[in-house]
Amino acid sequence: MKNESIKVFQKKKKQILETWMKLQLADESLREDLMSNEELRGQSEELISILVDNLNDSNIDDPRHSDFDSVVDILSGISISRARQGFSPRETGTFVFSLKDALLNTMQQELKDPQELFLQSLKISKLIDSFGVTTFETFIKGREEVILRQTDEIAEISTPVIRVWDGILALPIIGTLDSARTQVVMENLLQEIVESGSSIAILDISGVPAVDSLVAQHLIKTVSATRLMGAECIISGIRPEIAQTVVHLGIDLTNIITKFTLASALRTAFNMLHLQVVKKQKQTIAD
């Protein structure tokens, strides 16, 4: 027996699309600012025809059937692009679930036998619900990708190495230092030391909110690695609170040159390089 509802869907594709569009446009959460109605219509039409063309008796109970791969692909594409465009999960979910309403609506008009209508409705509901879940999964994946990209960007931005003087580098650290961040800091710093041939690096930690034993360990590692390369490392921006916690935690920083401000670290660096900053004699202009 050929499934009645599938026949109905194939015959009434146009009508389903119209109902679906009406439902979507009527919804309060419609985002005309993010997507034009024509674009929405295009997406909807594509999805319906792919779904109806691939639906048959044997796969209607199995949303994971390979026949639906193309449907899932389209849904994934739509929800990933929506995640990136900044749609909310509800807005994306509504897109799929209003299709269910449209399908059920059409079935209600076409199928006369209540028993049959109930059975078919259940099947369609299950199928679309499963597609809805898929949409959410890919939506979250899309968002995660955005987050990962931003994390990478933040890591890049937050570790700039500045050449403050010939042979002196400065690296202001802002935010917490974890092991992943320390590795990025070390890599950037050491690479820049090689490229610029600098012999002194100043690590300024004024922007690090707190120094615990783990952060201190990361700092010590960075200093050790810099020394192995043959450069010296000065840590500046140590606030009184940090000095206090460091001592209370019993962390030994005596092998590291530490300074209160970046300016005093720079002065130390000048000294190490036998440089002197001299105030210029004021020139008197004769009139």
Place this chain on the structure above:
Amino acid sequence: MMVTLNKDVMSIVKEQDVIPFRNRIKEYATKIGMGLVNQTKLITAASELVRNMLKYANGGKVYIEVVSKGRENGIRLSFEDKGPGIPDINLALKDGYSTGKSLGLGLPGTKRLVSEFNIASEVGKGTTVTVVKWKNG
């Protein structure tokens, strides 16, 4: 869940096998796009482990696998030997402990270089050390 994408095996019986072995790991690590620092960490760890294997068990086999977990790719190395085994693994993993004439930072130092570290040993039967290094880990 970790999935193996590619598997390779090398047997290490003499000191001269170490350098080709390192090169093989480097090939795989480069293929999955691992950064230079993580590559260096992985190869150094592998070098330590393979040295242990030669010293205590006269060599053994190493399985090199390209693995993936979710969006992360990585390299898994399994060092299998039929040596005397390690009687007290916890002690062997302590910083500064060594029975051989090395610096005594073999296992704990190696552990810090990789993302995952596992050791199974039976006295008289042998030892298997498995390490994983993720591309970005």
Place this chain on the structure above:
Amino acid sequence: MEKIPILRMGKFLLVTIQVDLYDRLAEALEADLVQMVKKTGAQGVLIDISAVSIIDSFMGRIIGNIATMSKILDAETVVVGMQPAVAITLVELGLPLKGVHSSLNVERGMELLRTKINLSEGQSDDDGYAE
């Protein structure tokens, strides 16, 4: 057998490691270098490791040995041109190469050796600023 060449440059010895060292080669280098220090009376040893991509605890020990042995024979050792990735790995491994001085490149390494030698001579001859 292969050998790592040791070059003599005035008061210093220069070793450039261009290949991956396997154990016996490294041990041979250690022995050769110490012999050369004694034979030439060199005051400093420069080990250029800019082409070395891996230093494990064994290599670290060889470098440390060379430094300690040279020190006993009154010569300072400077390791030059360590790769960033190698430095990061050594720190993570817990191998700080104690007793070994480092420099960014050979030129800086020589400068460092000169100041070290001047300093030690300065202590005995009170002639710290010769040159």
